[in-house]
Amino acid sequence: MTAYITVEDPFWCRTQPAGDGHLDWTGYRNEKGTASFHWRHTGYSALRIAYRIRTGQDPVGYAHATCEHPGCVAPDHVADSATTPRRAHHAGTITRQPNGSDDQVKALIGEGLSDKQVGKRLRTSPKRVAAIRAELGLPSGANRPLTFNDRWAANTEPVDGGHIRWTGRLRDGTNPAVLHEGHDASPRRIVFERLHGRPAVGRVQPGCGYGPCVRAEHLEDQPMRDNYHAIFGSAA
Template sequence: MPGPKGVPRADIVALLSEGHSDREIGRRLRTNPKRVGRIRAELGLPQYRPIPALSLEQAWSAQTEQLDDGHMRWTGYLREGTFPVLKHCGVDYAARRIAFLIAHGREPEGRVLAGCGWRECVAPAHVTDRPMRVQLNTQYAAIFGAAA
């Protein structure tokens, strides 16, 4: 069944074999996605099934590097050159907030900072939120006094 001029069937078949959706092939080749669907059916190919996107935690893990000393380096995007940010499904997430959620199973309160002394660290076990820092400061003052 010949299609419109300029969109050879072989081009559609090639993109189908690469695993693209009918809509994507129609957009790329400027042809009707219904035509692509008909060709898919004629070839006995299954309906397009999108590959599930990585979870937020998987995407975060893919952009970290575990260091020998227990710290973790962010290898992904840095906003303003210093602030680690994960871009996932069109949304920006602070990398340390995700690390905190991984380690503690809850949303952090206030800013999340590396509590280990290395400012760039994003290791889940090293990040702290405001209530954790307040508690630590209170314990420190109780042990060493306010002057320490």
């Protein structure tokens, strides 16, 4: 499991380039849509950390994105409301309400929300949500409930090195989480148990060195870690 040294480390692990210098947030968002995460038992705003990365200090007011890309957290696109008024607060300016990025829509679809629920949450058109759902090859809510495989497909992506990165919801801003059979569950534990045909013992973590990895073949539970240490310990 990745050991984060500074608060900037978990920030970078939850972002991905979106072109033109924009940066999408792939981590947790609260009910208001604010990008946030936990590090060392403390909650942080992704925009405040982005501002800190760019300037080396915390904002005096609210940290906010200055670009038009929905949900952008790129440090170069973040300013302090104490010195740069937020776009929505410019006098006489009518701005478009945030409607969520495609990744945000996919994450909520992966959680099992209907097109209308996603549209309401992100203030976007249910028709747009339905189109993204169709691109993912997922059924509409009227056809059948989403399966774990559906949610897995909507919330994972392959990355270099043969790893698979979880792009969906994170419990406590750190651990991958998914709705499964009506309960909040760990997708790592589910795919581990499917691969090995036995219940996992203890925490299931990537043993490949890539912290966000959820690929079943790269995961280890406590007995596997103990066995590894026993073998290499006796050979030392």
